[in-house]
Amino acid sequence: xxxxxxxxxxxxxxxxxxxxxxxxxxxxxxxxxxxxxxxxxxxxxxxxxxxxxxxxxxxxxxxxxxxxxxxxxxxxxxxxxxxxxxxxxxxxxxxxxxxxxxxxxxxxxxxxxxxxxxxxxxxxxxxxxxxxxxxxxxxxxxxxxxxxxxxxxxxxxxxxxxxxxxxxxxxxxxxxxxxxxxxxxxxxxxxxxxxxxxxxxxxxxxxxxxxxxxxxxxxxxxxxxxxxxxxxxxxxxxxxxxxxxxxxxxxxxxxxxxxxxxxxxxxxxxxxxxxxxxxxxxxxxxxxxxxxxxxxxxxxxxxxxxxxxxxxxxxxxxxxxxxxxxxxxxxxxxxxxxxxxxxxxxxxxxxxxxxxxxxxxxxxxxxxxxxxxxxxxxxxxxxxxxxxxxxxxxxxxxxxxx
Amino acid sequence: xxxxxxxxxxxxxxxxxxxxxxxxxxxxxxxxxxxxxxxxxxxxxxxxxxxxxxxxxxxxxxxxxxxxxxxxxxxxxxxxxxxxxxxxxxxxxxx
Numbered sequence: 001x002x003x004x005x006x007x008x009x010x011x012x013x014x015x016x017x018x019x020x021x022x023x024x025x026x027x028x029x030x031x032x033x034x035x036x037x038x039x040x041x042x043x044x045x046x047x048x049x050x051x052x053x054x055x056x057x058x059x060x061x062x063x064x065x066x067x068x069x070x071x072x073x074x075x076x077x078x079x080x081x082x083x084x085x086x087x088x089x090x091x092x093x094x095x096x097x098x099x100x101x102x103x104x105x106x107x108x109x110x111x112x113x114x115x116x117x118x119x120x121x122x123x124x125x126x127x128x129x130x131x132x133x134x135x136x137x138x139x140x141x142x143x144x145x146x147x148x149x150x151x152x153x154x155x156x157x158x159x160x161x162x163x164x165x166x167x168x169x170x171x172x173x174x175x176x177x178x179x180x181x182x183x184x185x186x187x188x189x190x191x192x193x194x195x196x197x198x199x200x201x202x203x204x205x206x207x208x209x210x211x212x213x214x215x216x217x218x219x220x221x222x223x224x225x226x227x228x229x230x231x232x233x234x235x236x237x238x239x240x241x242x243x244x245x246x247x248x249x250x251x252x253x254x255x256x257x258x259x260x261x262x263x264x265x266x267x268x269x270x271x272x273x274x275x276x277x278x279x280x281x282x283x284x285x286x287x288x289x290x291x292x293x294x295x296x297x298x299x300x301x302x303x304x305x306x307x308x309x310x311x312x313x314x315x316x317x318x319x320x321x322x323x324x325x326x327x328x329x330x331x332x333x334x335x336x337x338x339x340x341x342x343x344x345x346x347x348x349x350x351x352x353x354x355x356x357x358x359x360x361x362x363x364x365x366x367x368x369x370x371x372x373x374x375x376x377x378x379x380x381x382x383x384x385x386x387x388x389x390x391x392x393x394x395x396x397x398x399x400x401x402x
Numbered sequence: 403x404x405x406x407x408x409x410x411x412x413x414x415x416x417x418x419x420x421x422x423x424x425x426x427x428x429x430x431x432x433x434x435x436x437x438x439x440x441x442x443x444x445x446x447x448x449x450x451x452x453x454x455x456x457x458x459x460x461x462x463x464x465x466x467x468x469x470x471x472x473x474x475x476x477x478x479x480x481x482x483x484x485x486x487x488x489x490x491x492x493x494x495x496x497x
Contacts (some may be wrong), residue, residue: 307411308435347431353411
């Protein structure tokens with residue numbers, strides 16, 4: 001494995017206890033200007049959108065001052081992305097870095113209540129680890145449903161308020177009106193943990209990122225931003241394509257992926273983004289169309305069903321992709337399916353309250369681009385994927401959660 | 403003041419009344435949900451647009467970019483002693 005050493009940083013502590021945390025990272029030094037620190041380091045959010053952290057901190061502080069309300073800080077560790085495990089790993093290995101980041105952010109914006117939203121399976125364990133912290137205001141650990149959209153920030157605010165975890169649209173933004181109608185700072189847990197490292201003077205903290213790697217196995221590592229993707233994720237000859245970002249991300253052909261720089265600009269140059277930090281190497285003996293069709297079926301089932309175009313469009317796109325994933329069929333019918341997918345894709349983009357339709361269509365479009373050869377093989381009546389292989393990308397069944 | 407139509411995607415139930423009343427700017431997609439013409443609303447269509455906004459059964463169609471309604475605008479034209487407004491005459495929500 002050619003991955004660069006990734007043993008220092010967020011996951012450096014040997015166990016999640018407060019004693020080990022302090023022994024590894026040392027105590028937090030007193031006063032810091034968190035906004036200036038984040039700005040100088042160029043820290044951007046690690047939840048998927050990559051928004052500059054300093055700007056978000058400032059926006060919440062300004063909104064709170066303008067409305068004379070006390071803001072709320074929410075750490076987003078819900079990680080609804082089925083292929084991403086980095087937040088869960090971070091919370092199980094370094095919960096105190098996240099807690100410190102939460103309190104630092106709360107102090108920076110003047111918040112009096114701090115919330116940590118985690119997946120349903122992790123709430124008890126995280127709560128136990130954080131119980132002994134000597135903080136003035138205790139962190140409220142809120143378990144949120146593990147479905148795909150639960151981590152979308154407006155849905156998360158709804159869940160923290162005790163409602164259903166459904167996106168509610170971007171107006172007004174949560175930094176103006178979020179939890180209890182108060183200005184709310186929602187940061188991904190990794191972003192907050194990085195703030196805790198920055199506050200200790202670790203200037204390189206903003207220059208690294210956690211990724212979930214899917215190869216023959218699945219693991220989470222911390223890697224330097226700007227590294228060559230091929231150095232972070234092994235892309236040997238047997239790999240045909242790499243999924244970058246997650247289920248709202250993009251497929252890249254292996255040859256393109258291997259040489260791309262793992263940072264915002266590098267990935268943007270090939271039409272991708274780091275998203276939720278998922279890197280998945282699809283081996284050549286698997287069918288990329290079939291893998292994508294399963295994921296898109298899951299994404300369609302994960303629609304909150306609130307916006308007409310998403311409710312109507314995604315299941316149709318998923319069904320058409322499911323048919324295209326099967327070899328055979330009349331060529332005219334297959335051509336019509338591709339036209340349908342293109343038309344429906346155009347009809348859902350930008351017409352939802354959240355980015356779910358846009359992200360889903362991004363994945364579909366990249367699959368149709370990258371797996372053109374596979375589609376041609378299917379049209380000719382065969383499939384390059386070995387039939388009995390179990391699915392590569394994890395896809396939970398939607399139903400109980402929806 | 404230029405105005406723009408906007409659909410609240412969660413509120414919209416696809417009744418299609420807007421496309422009936424304002425076919426110049428609104429078409430329906432194959433599922434019955436509105437597709438808006440890009441850009442600002444031409445001044446000549448304001449009356450029809452307001453009618454479409456008022457007629458939406460889901461109250462999901464909006465005109466944005468209007469800082470003040472006609473009544474408020476009329477009030478703003480009055481001298482200060484008539485309105486008792488000692489502040490700046492603009493509504494304070496903008497800023």
